[in-house]
Structure formats: C-alpha cells, structure tokens
Amino acid sequence: MTSPAAGYVPLGSELPASVRRLASFRPGAPVLSLYLDLDPTEFPTPRARTSAITSLLDAAHRQIEDYETDHARKESLRSDLAHAREFFEQWSPNGTRGVAVFSATMAGFFETVPLPRPTPTWASIDNSPYVTPLVTAADTHDWLIAVVDAHEARMLHGNTGHIEELERIVDSVAGQQEASGPTDHQRWVEHQVDRHLAHAAREAEAQLGAGNYQHIIVGGPREIAPRFESRLSASARERLAGRFAVELAGRTPDDIREAALPCFEAEERRYERATLDRLAERLGRATRAVAGPEDVYDVLAQRRVETLLFEERIEFAAPRAIEWMIEEAIAQSAEILPVRYEPDELALRGHVAALLRF
Numbered sequence: 001m002t003s004p005a006a007g008y009v010p011l012g013s014e015l016p017a018s019v020r021r022l023a024s025f026r027p028g029a030p031v032l033s034l035y036l037d038l039d040p041t042e043f044p045t046p047r048a049r050t051s052a053i054t055s056l057l058d059a060a061h062r063q064i065e066d067y068e069t070d071h072a073r074k075e076s077l078r079s080d081l082a083h084a085r086e087f088f089e090q091w092s093p094n095g096t097r098g099v100a101v102f103s104a105t106m107a108g109f110f111e112t113v114p115l116p117r118p119t120p121t122w123a124s125i126d127n128s129p130y131v132t133p134l135v136t137a138a139d140t141h142d143w144l145i146a147v148v149d150a151h152e153a154r155m156l157h158g159n160t161g162h163i164e165e166l167e168r169i170v171d172s173v174a175g176q177q178e179a180s181g182p183t184d185h186q187r188w189v190e191h192q193v194d195r196h197l198a199h200a201a202r203e204a205e206a207q208l209g210a211g212n213y214q215h216i217i218v219g220g221p222r223e224i225a226p227r228f229e230s231r232l233s234a235s236a237r238e239r240l241a242g243r244f245a246v247e248l249a250g251r252t253p254d255d256i257r258e259a260a261l262p263c264f265e266a267e268e269r270r271y272e273r274a275t276l277d278r279l280a281e282r283l284g285r286a287t288r289a290v291a292g293p294e295d296v297y298d299v300l301a302q303r304r305v306e307t308l309l310f311e312e313r314i315e316f317a318a319p320r321a322i323e324w325m326i327e328e329a330i331a332q333s334a335e336i337l338p339v340r341y342e343p344d345e346l347a348l349r350g351h352v353a354a355l356l357r358f
Contacts, residue, residue: 096115
C-alpha cells in the first residue's frame with residue numbers, strides 16, 4: 001500500500017482524470033473519505049488547525065465503530081483511520097484551503113488531495129470515495145499568467161489552487177552612463193524597456209501556442225502591464241481575461257497566485273452567469289435543458305447531460321443524491337458546475353439543473 005505521505009496529488013490540469021478515477025473506483029472494500037476545512041479565516045493558527053484535525057478524526061472514529069460490517073472490513077476501516085492520523089501528523093497545509101483523504105486499507109489504497117477552496121469538514125464511509133466536496137472545491141482551469149516589469153518577465157501557469165513557473169526572462173536595460181544627458185538617457189531607457197516588453201510578448205505568445213490555456217492574465221506594475229498588453233497580437237489580446245498589480249522582486253509563485261485571485265474569481269463569476277443565462281434561455285424555450293432533481297435523474301440515466309449545475313451550498317443536505325448525479329455526470333464526461341456566486345437563481349429551479357446535448 002502507498003505510504004500516507006505518498007500519493008499526494010496536486011489539483012491542476014490532471015484533475016479531471018483524477019476525479020474520474022476516484023468517482024469510478026469500487027475497490028470491493030469500504031472507503032473512508034475525510035475532508036478537512038482549513039479556511040484561514042476560520043482556522044488561522046496551528047492550534048486551531050490541530051483542533052480541527054482532532055475533531056475530524058474523532059468523528060471518523062465514531063462512524064467506524066457504528067458502521068455495521070464484518071470483522072475484516074471493520075479492521076480495514078480502523079487501519080484507514082490510523083493511516084489518516086499518520087498522514088496528518090506529518091502533513092503541512094502549505095497554503096492550501098483544505099485537504100481530502102481517501103483510504104481503503106483492504107484494497108491497498110490511500111490517496112490525499114489538497115484543495116484550493118475551503119470545504120466543510122466531513123467524514124464518510126461508503127463503497128467508493130465520496131467526491132462531491134472534491135468537485136466543488138476543485139479548479140480545473142489552466143491559465144497562462146504573464147508577470148512583467150521594466151526588465152524582467154515571468155511566465156507561469158495554473159489556477160486558484162496552484163501555479164507553476166514556466167520561464168523567466170531578464171533583459172538588460174541600459175544605465176545612465178550609456179547616454180549623453182538626462183533627456184537622451186530617458187529616451188534610451190524607454191527604448192530598451194520597449195524592446196524587453198516586445199521580447200516578453202513574443203515569449204508569452206509562444207507559450208500560448210504550446211499550451212492549452214483557457215485565458216491569459218497579465219500582472220506587474222500598473223504602468224508596465226498595459227504597455228506589455230499592447231505588444232501582444234490581436235488574437236492573443238482576445239484571450240486576455242484580466243490584469244493585476246504585483247511587484248516581481250522576491251515574489252514566489254504562490255505570492256503571484258494570491259495577487260491574481262481577483263482575476264480568477266471575476267472570470268468564474270462571468271462564466272457562471274453566462275451558463276445560468278444559457279440555462280434560463282433554454283428552459284424558456286423548453287429545449288435541451290431541465291431543472292429539478294427528478295428531471296435531472298432522468299436525463300442522466302439517458303446519458304444526455306452536457307453540463308450539470310447544482311447549488312453548491314446544498315450539496316451536504318442530500319449528499320448521496322448529489323453524489324450519484326456527479327458520478328453519473330463524470331462517467332458521461334459532462335461538465336460539472338457548482339453554482340457558488342448566484343445560488344438563489346438555481347434554488348428557484350429545484351437546486352439542480354442540466355444543459356443537454358440533445
């Protein structure tokens with residue numbers, strides 16, 4: 001069996017395959033699923049986080065002892081809890097907002113997933129991993145992030161959960177001694193900065209062409225970022241999805257991710273709104289859309305779902321019902337959209353809806 005410290009799968013471009021695998025995993029043994037909320041506004045100190053972990057493990061222990069099964073499976077679940085406890089003893093949050101733990105000792109299975117968004121603390125025992133909170137906390141997008149200043153540019157990619165550095169560009173900008181006077185110097189320096197920004201724009205476009213990025217966002221000093229954007233081609237500018245202010249000096253990728261969060265959220269809001277508008281338009285025409293649990297059950301059974309929408313805040317009110325819907329949607333390679341910014345609109349439609357392929 002994989003050791004508790006191993007198997008740590010970061011969320012990112014590989015997530016859809018990971019969720020699909022977890023949602024379809026039926027090991028023939030009980031699976032312990034644990035979700036830990038690490039929202040820094042609720043658990044700001046190590047002591048608070050330790051208390052949250054203890055409460056989660058205590059709740060899991062009670063569930064295991066109350067769970068009706070045979071001796072071998074009961075012992076497997078007790079081992080699951082021991083492995084989870086060992087994992088938490090050596091684990092560090094490292095900027096994540098939560099973590100999911102899945103274990104089935106009898107099947108030699110143990111996997112953990114960091115979460116970029118807080119999710120309610122939760123313990124579950126079933127014949128498969130409980131993936132609903134994983135889906136709602138996940139970010140499956142992959143963005144190109146270009147951060148530039150007057151002499152440096154950094155190309156990164158990722159999303160709300162994690163970003164990684166792709167390339168760093170440093171261009172030499174001439175100093176005072178290379179010009180004959182203050183006015184000449186200023187013009188010379190600006191010329192060098194323009195050359196640097198053109199170089200950075202070419203590299204950004206090369207990254208756009210090499211990757212499968214949904215959008216590009218630009219960060220940097222307020223006076224530099226617009227100049228960089230103006231040097232991108234028209235096709236690249238069409239994929240611009242935001243701008244954020246950040247200084248490059250000494251910034252880690254996680255610092256840059258934090259600065260870019262408003263851009264990510266704004267695009268999420270825009271996409272959610274557009275999808276809700278599409279749902280309303282189709283429901284109004286009574287074509288290729290349904291709303292309410294019964295109708296959504298039916299179209300999932302018919303494998304007609306293009307996008308499954310559900311109100312994020314009610315996922316734990318009927319966990320097994322929404323879990324089945326999500327598992328079916330994943331099996332059909334349908335898009336899954338937890339509605340988090342305008343939930344009241346979906347609440348009026350029965351909390352769950354679907355856009356249909358046909």
